[in-house]
Amino acid sequence: MRILIFHGYLLRGTGSNVYNASIASALVQAGHRVELLCQERDPFGLEWVDAAGDWDGGELDVRIRHEPVRATVYRPDIGGLLPVYVADRYAGLEARPFPDCSDAEVEHYVAANVSAVREVVALAQPDLALANHLVMGPAILARALAGTAVPFAAKVHGSALEYTVKPNRRFLPWAREGMQAARTVLVGSRHTAQSLWAALGDSTLPPKTRLGPPGVDLARFRLRSREEAVGALVGLRARLAQSARRPASDSGAGRDVDSSVGRDVDSGVRRDGDAGADSTFAADPIEAAAALADLDPDRGPLVAFVGKLIAAKGIDLLLAAFPLVLAQAPSTQLVVVGFGAFRAAAEGIVDALGGGDLEGAHAAAQQGAGQRMSQLEAFLVALTGAERARYLVAASAMREQVRFSGRLEHAELAELLPACTALVVPSTFPEAFGMVAAEAAACGALPISAAHSGLAEVTRELEAAVATDQRDLLSFALGPGSVQALANRLVRWLEMDPRRREATRTALAATAARRYGWSAVAEGVIAAAEGRLDALPTAV
Numbered sequence: 001m002r003i004l005i006f007h008g009y010l011l012r013g014t015g016s017n018v019y020n021a022s023i024a025s026a027l028v029q030a031g032h033r034v035e036l037l038c039q040e041r042d043p044f045g046l047e048w049v050d051a052a053g054d055w056d057g058g059e060l061d062v063r064i065r066h067e068p069v070r071a072t073v074y075r076p077d078i079g080g081l082l083p084v085y086v087a088d089r090y091a092g093l094e095a096r097p098f099p100d101c102s103d104a105e106v107e108h109y110v111a112a113n114v115s116a117v118r119e120v121v122a123l124a125q126p127d128l129a130l131a132n133h134l135v136m137g138p139a140i141l142a143r144a145l146a147g148t149a150v151p152f153a154a155k156v157h158g159s160a161l162e163y164t165v166k167p168n169r170r171f172l173p174w175a176r177e178g179m180q181a182a183r184t185v186l187v188g189s190r191h192t193a194q195s196l197w198a199a200l201g202d203s204t205l206p207p208k209t210r211l212g213p214p215g216v217d218l219a220r221f222r223l224r225s226r227e228e229a230v231g232a233l234v235g236l237r238a239r240l241a242q243s244a245r246r247p248a249s250d251s252g253a254g255r256d257v258d259s260s261v262g263r264d265v266d267s268g269v270r271r272d273g274d275a276g277a278d279s280t281f282a283a284d285p286i287e288a289a290a291a292l293a294d295l296d297p298d299r300g301p302l303v304a305f306v307g308k309l310i311a312a313k314g315i316d317l318l319l320a321a322f323p324l325v326l327a328q329a330p331s332t333q334l335v336v337v338g339f340g341a342f343r344a345a346a347e348g349i350v351d352a353l354g355g356g357d358l359e360g361a362h363a364a365a366q367q368g369a370g371q372r373m374s375q376l377e378a379f380l381v382a383l384t385g386a387e388r389a390r391y392l393v394a395a396s397a398m399r400e401q402v403r404f405s406g407r408l409e410h411a412e413l414a415e416l417l418p419a420c421t422a423l424v425v426p427s428t429f430p431e432a433f434g435m436v437a438a439e440a441a442a443c444g445a446l447p448i449s450a451a452h453s454g455l456a457e458v459t460r461e462l463e464a465a466v467a468t469d470q471r472d473l474l475s476f477a478l479g480p481g482s483v484q485a486l487a488n489r490l491v492r493w494l495e496m497d498p499r500r501r502e503a504t505r506t507a508l509a510a511t512a513a514r515r516y517g518w519s520a521v522a523e524g525v526i527a528a529a530e531g532r533l534d535a536l537p538t539a540v
Helices: 015-029 103-124 137-144 158-165 169-181 190-200 226-245 285-293 315-328 343-354 358-369 374-382 385-395 410-419 435-442 453-463 468-474 482-494 498-515 518-530
Strands: 002-006 033-037 051-054 061-064 071-075 081-084 094-097 128-132 152-156 184-187 209-211 302-306 333-337 402-406 422-425 446-450
Touching: 002 015, 002 103, 002 137, 002 518, 015 033, 015 071, 015 128, 015 435, 015 518, 033 103, 071 103, 081 103, 103 137, 128 137, 128 518, 137 152, 137 169, 152 158, 152 169, 152 518, 158 169, 158 190, 169 190, 184 190, 184 518, 190 209, 190 453, 226 285, 226 410, 285 402, 302 315, 302 410, 302 435, 315 333, 315 343, 315 358, 315 374, 315 385, 315 482, 333 410, 343 358, 343 402, 358 374, 374 482, 410 435, 422 435, 422 482, 435 446, 435 453, 435 498, 446 453, 446 468, 446 482, 446 498, 453 468, 453 498, 468 482
Parallel strands: 002 033, 002 128, 033 071, 051 071, 081 094, 128 152, 152 184, 184 209, 302 333, 302 422, 333 402, 422 446
Antiparallel strands: 051 061
C-alpha cells in the first residue's frame, strides 16, 4: 500500500516529530511505501529513508540513496517563514507562532504545501493519507486531495489545539475545514477528544473520533539488567565524547550515517538536519557528553526530566522539589534532557537555589515564563523556620547534582532511561499523551506524572501493573502542594526496599510492552484512513 503523510515540521526532537518518524518507519517495516512531507533538513540521517526530494532548485528534485525506494521524504519550499505553535528557532527558517503571522502569510504557507502535496500525489499515486496537527495539516490535505479518490485520516496532537486554535478563534475555520474533510480523526487521549469537540463545536466530530495514541519503540526502550543499563550509558557517553572531539571539517558528503545516534559515523559531526546556532533543536555533543560524563549510577540513583523546556512543562516544580529529595537521598542525580526557550530560566533556578537565593529562583522562573508561577511561589513562600534552613542546606548541592544535557536523539534517550530510577513529567498544561512516560515505564524507570489530561490516561494504564499501595507514586496533583507531593513520591520510590522496587520495575516494563508498540499504531493509522472505525477504540 502507498501511504502519504503530511507533517510539516521536523522528524526529531519533539513528540509529534518522533511520532511521524516512528509511524513511517513502522509502515516501511510492514511492507508499505511511504511518501512523507515535512521540513526535515537531513532525511538521510534516518536509516529508513531511501530517497529525499525538495524544490530548492525551482522544481522537484528527488535523490535516491537506496533501491528499492520504500520511503521518500519531501521538503516543500515554503519560503523563509514556518508558522509554529510555540515560539522556537529553526536553522534556515523564521519560526513564528501562528497568531503572529498575517492572514496572507498563513495562506502562502498553506498554498506552498498544497502545491507540493499535489505534485507528490500525481507522482506517487498514494492509496491513502495521514495529516498531522489540527492546523494546518488537515486543511492542506483537504485542499490538495480534493477531486482525488485518496482518503485521509487526521492525527490531532496537543500543541496546535491548546496553543493555537483554542486561544485564537481566528484559526477555527482552518481547523473545521480539515476536520470535516478527514475520514477519521485520531487523538492521543480521551481528554484531547473532549477538548477538541468543545473547541470546534462540530457535532459530526465525535462519531468519527477514535483513540490513536503514539507508541514505544520496544526494541530500544526496554528493561535491562543493571549491568547492561550501565554499559549502555557508558557507551553513549563514549560516543558523545568522541563526537565532540572531532572537528566539523572532517565531515563530507557520501559518508555512512549511523541513524541510531543521528551523527555521521566518520566525522562524529551533528547531522540533525536542524542543527546550528540559530536552532533550539540543535543537539550539542559537547554539552551532552559533559552532562552525561558527570552521571554515575554507582554514585547514586538517576532521575530524569525529558521534554521541551518551556514553562508549561513544569520543570520549575521538579527543580524546586529536588532539594527536598536531596535532603532524604543526597546522592540522587537529576539529568534534564531537552531544549527550549525556558532553558536559561531553568538553569537560573538551579543556580539560585544552589546559592541559597529563593527569591532569585522565583524571579528567574517568572522572567523566563513571562507570567506568575503560582505553584512555585506557593511553595517558596511557605518555607519558613527550620524547614527553610534544612531546604537551603540540601539545595546547596543543586549545582553538583543537576545536569542539563540539551537535546538527545531519540535513540540516545533509549540508552539513558534504562539507567534511570525514575522520570518526572510535571507538565502544568494539558498533554495529548504521555509518550515519554510510556517509554520510561518500558525501561523500568518509574514515571511520575502530573495527574491530568493525557498523562492521567497513561498513568491509569500503568497503575494496574503495580501494587495498590504503590499506585499513588505514579502521579501527583497540581496545586499549592504540588512541589511537596512530587518530592514525596520520588523519596518514597528511592527509599523502597530494592527487591520490591525491582518487582515493580519489571511489572511496569511488561505492561508498557504489552500495551504500546508502533506496529499496532501504524495499523491503526491505515484503518483510520480507510474509515474502518470499528477497528479502533472510541474516544467516548
